[in-house]
Amino acid sequence: MTDLHLPLDRAAGRLSAQIAAGFRAAVRSGRLTAGTRLPSSRDLARDMDVSRGVVVAAYEQLTAEGFLVARRGDGTRIAPLARPDEPPGPASPEPPAAYAADAPQEGAGALTPRPYDLWPGHPDLSSFPRDRWLAAARAALRTLPSDALSYPDPAGVHALRAELAGYLSRVRAAHADPNRLVIMNGVAHGLSALVALLRADGHTTLAVEDPTSVRQLPMLEAGIRVVRVRVDAEGLNVDDLARTGARAVLVTPAHQYPTGVVLSARRRAALIAWARGVHGLIIEDDYDAEFRYDREPVGCLQGVDPDRVVLLGSVSKSLAPALRLGWAVAPPVLAERLRAHRAHTDLGSPVLEQHALAEFIRSGGYDRHLRTMRRRYRARRDALAQAIHEHVPGAMVQGVSAGIHLYVELPPGCDEERVADAAGRAGVAVAGARTMWSPARAGRAAPALVLGYARQSEPRLVKAAELLGQVVAREARG
Ligand SMILES: Cc1ncc(COP(=O)(O)O)c(C=O)c1O
Structure with missing residues (x-):
């Protein structure tokens, strides 16, 4: 299989x-x-x-x-696994976090429910706008002609492509029109499809950031050789990229996953110059780009060079991963090939959900939801960053004020894995960053944790930081 x-x-x-x-x-x-x-x-x-x-x-x-x-x-x-080397966490007066079956993402250690679940990569699912989504779905279903329930255009229903083109042009400064847009089942699906097309074009190698989301690596590696390129304070190092010989690269310029840095203006220009020079392709994963708190979000790279960049995005972090709705904005010829790929592989995405999302955007519900979530996440990020500062001396919060996770470097000398394990035993689920680095760099990377704050209230985030501080202090004492 x-x-x-x-x-x-x-x-x-x-x-x-x-x-x-x-x-x-x-x-x-x-x-x-x-x-x-x-x-x-x-x-x-x-x-x-x-x-x-x-x-x-x-x-x-x-x-x-x-x-x-x-x-x-x-x-x-x-099986529902408990790791054999871990005693169960302490009894807690707090209600245990609802534990989604798909929660583990990066590395081991996340299979046991924790009262303070800071596992990264999840939006606040309890804030899903059920009523407004229901209204949008109802409106779509009421007005759709019966013929619309047949097999859809494999590129996606026109109403959604038109709404998304408008939204992405307005909010992400994308160069988007319905002919450039193909609906995908999330960014992951877009990646798999693009890897198949790259292969067909004779590409043998795809460059990927280091560190990166380990969840997506198997999807990429199944189709192409993956080379890793160092990320520093300015984002992907383009000189290193040029040395790999790859002509295609996957980047998260808006908010690098997991370090949280933003690709600097200098590097953005260098990256586009590189792509033009090698007649290559930049795949832009617009990861959690809706959530920038310190300034207006930087527009997407695709808007700068729509012939060299494919923009991938989804509603997984803005609404819910369960919807499996995303998009690719590509040069028209590549968009047509993506459409053909869908026609040959899966015949397109579910139609009712596409119309519901189109109606949700059209009615202003999506913008309203994003405004609410931006306020909520910002307060949570500020609370966690401040609490880390107060309770975990020597820890450094990296990255810009954005997104739904923090990259926290631990005090030098800390053993990241032991801290993550001990935090788990104390009831705080955290992901260590080491598994997100390539094996060649993992040993040299500063010990760090990746903390998802989207699903916890501010007081719970403060409590989680206190517990983390106790764990780190114990670790420092040896
Ligand atoms: C950096 C990054 N991009 C994309 C994805 C996949 O997102 P989607 O749900 O849109 O397929 C993930 C999933 O965890 C991710 O970590």
Whole structure:
């Protein structure tokens, strides 16, 4: 099953052990989460072109180890794992955080619910504008002709492309019109599709920032060789990029994930000059770009050179990842190829949701929601940054005032993994930054935590920072 991305080296032997190792790594990295149903041994064996006995042996091994649970009539699923080296967190008077099945993203350590869940990458889902979304969905359904319920234009319904073109031009200074826009199932889908097209054009390499979101790496690596390029205080180092020989790069210029820096004006110009010089392509992941608190958001790169940049965005951080609605804004020829790709692979995105989003934008609901969330997130970021400053001496908050996470460098000498583990035991779920760096740089990177603050109230963020401070102080005492 290709989307499980289980590596298999037939020359290396012990295929069942390799499959088991692939599953363990996927669970530890958060790629496969508790409750996920696995394919039957027969289906997986067929997809991986191995005998069924090989898969049965791997499943049995993993079931014995506690990674999987098998129930008659319910198939085989990823078990709700508690890491064996961790005692349970302390009893807390606070209500435990609702724990989404998809919560783990970056590295291990996030499979146990924590009262203070600062795992990054999630918006405040309790603020989803249910009533207004419902009204938009109802309005769309009431007015849609029956013919609209047939297979859609694989590029996306025109009403949504038109609304998004207007919105992205207005808010992100994009060069957008409906012919350049293709609706995708999120940024992740846009990345996979673009990698397929790059490959078809003869690209063998894609440059990616270092550090980066480890969640997206398997999607990219499944299709192309990925090289990592250092990010510093000005963002991606374009001189280093030029030395890789790649002609395509994936960047997060508005708010680099995870360091939180913004690509400087100098680097933006250098990046575009590089793309023109090598006749290459810049893939711009407009990650959490709606949320800039200290100034007006910097316009997207795509608006600067719409022939060399593809802008990818989604509503995953602005509304909810569950909607799986995103977009690519591309040069018209590439947009047409993305449309053809969808026509050949999946026939397009769900129509009712597209019309609901179009209506939500048209009615002003999206702008209103973003204004509310910007205020809310800003207050949360300020509260957490201030509390870190007060309660975790020696820690440094990096990056600009934006987004839904903080990159916090720990005092020099701290062991990041031990701090993250101990924080978890104290009830605060945090992600260490090390796994987001390439292995070559992970050892030299300053110890750091990535803290998502979107889902916690200010008082809870202050409490979480206090607990983190106690953990770091204990670690410093050794
Ligand atoms: C930096 C970054 N970009 C994009 C994505 C994927 O976003 P989407 O939900 O739009 O597919 C993620 C997901 O975690 C991410 O970390």
